[in-house]
Amino acid sequence: MLAIEVENLTKQYGKHFKAVEKASFSVETGEILALLGPNGAGKTTLFKMMTSLSKITAGKVNIMGYDLHKDEYKVKSLIGYSCQEIGLDPESSVLFNMRLFGKYQHIYGDKLKKRVDFLLQLFELKEVENRKVKLLSGGMKKKLEIATSLIAEPKILFLDEPTLGLDIESRKKLWGYIQQLNEEQEMTIILTTHYLEEAEKLCDKLVILESGKIIKQGYINDLKEEVANDLIKINFS
Numbered sequence: 001m002l003a004i005e006v007e008n009l010t011k012q013y014g015k016h017f018k019a020v021e022k023a024s025f026s027v028e029t030g031e032i033l034a035l036l037g038p039n040g041a042g043k044t045t046l047f048k049m050m051t052s053l054s055k056i057t058a059g060k061v062n063i064m065g066y067d068l069h070k071d072e073y074k075v076k077s078l079i080g081y082s083c084q085e086i087g088l089d090p091e092s093s094v095l096f097n098m099r100l101f102g103k104y105q106h107i108y109g110d111k112l113k114k115r116v117d118f119l120l121q122l123f124e125l126k127e128v129e130n131r132k133v134k135l136l137s138g139g140m141k142k143k144l145e146i147a148t149s150l151i152a153e154p155k156i157l158f159l160d161e162p163t164l165g166l167d168i169e170s171r172k173k174l175w176g177y178i179q180q181l182n183e184e185q186e187m188t189i190i191l192t193t194h195y196l197e198e199a200e201k202l203c204d205k206l207v208i209l210e211s212g213k214i215i216k217q218g219y220i221n222d223l224k225e226e227v228a229n230d231l232i233k234i235n236f237s
C-alpha cells in the first residue's frame with residue numbers, strides 16, 4: 001500500500017525562483033526513503049511542504065489516501081516530524097519537554113505518562129529524564145527530538161537531517177534506533193540527508209535532488225552501482 005504519493009510538488013519563492021520544481025515520487029508502507037542532495041538542493045523545502053510546515057505552490061501530497069490540502073487535520077494525525085524548527089526548551093528537563101510536546105499533540109494524563117515513559121526507555125533517555133536539555137550531548141538531543149515526534153504514535157515519521165553534526169559513533173547509534181522503529185513498529189520513514197553513506201545504510205529508496213529538481217530516484221540497490229561508478233554525480237560542496 002502506498003504511504004505517500006507526491007505529485008509535481010513545487011515551491012516558488014518570489015517571482016522566478018523555484019526551490020523545488022515538479023517533484024514526484026512515492027513511498028510504500030514500511031519503506032525508508034532518503035531525500036539526498038547538497039546544501040540548497042531543496043530537501044528541507046520538500047520536507048516542509050510534505051509536513052504542512054510550508055505552503056505548497058503547486059502539486060499534491062497524498063498521505064495514506066488523504067490529500068494533504070483537503071484533509072490536513074487527518075494527515076497531521078498520521079505523521080510525526082522532527083526538524084530543527086521543533087524547538088526544545090533548553091532550560092527545562094527532558095521529561096518536561098516530552099510532556100509539553102505531548103500536550104501540544106493533545107495527549108494527556110495517564111496515556112501521556114505511559115507513552116513518554118515508553119519512549120524514554122526506547123531511546124535510553126530514562127536515566128537523564130531530569131537533566132536540563134542544554135546539558136545533553138548532541139546525540140542525546142537528536143534522540144529527544146525524535147522521541148518528541150513519536151508521542152502521538154504516528155504511522156509515518158519525517159526526519160530532517162537526523163544525524164547532522166554528530167560524530168560517527170553517535171550517528172551509527174541513531175541509525176540503529178531508526179532501523180528499530182522501521183522494523184519493530186513498521187514505521188514508514190522519510191529522511192533528508194546529505195550523507196550518501198547514511199542513505200545507503202538506512203534506506204530502501206533514494207530521491208536525489210539538485211537545484212530543486214529530482215535528478216535520479218529509485219531503489220537503493222539499483223542505484224548503488226551507478227553512484228559507486230560515478231554515473232550519478234552529486235556535487236556535495
Ligand code: ATP
Nearest residue numbers: 013018019037038039040041042043044045046194
Ligand atoms: P541544506 O542541506 O543546506 O539544508 P536543502 O537541500 O535543505 O539545503 P533548502 O533549505 O530546501 O535546501 O533550500 C533550497 C533553496 O531554497 C535554497 O537556495 C534556499 O536558499 C532557498 N530558500 C529556502 N527557504 C527560502 C525562503 N524562505 N525564501 C527564499 N528562498 C528560500
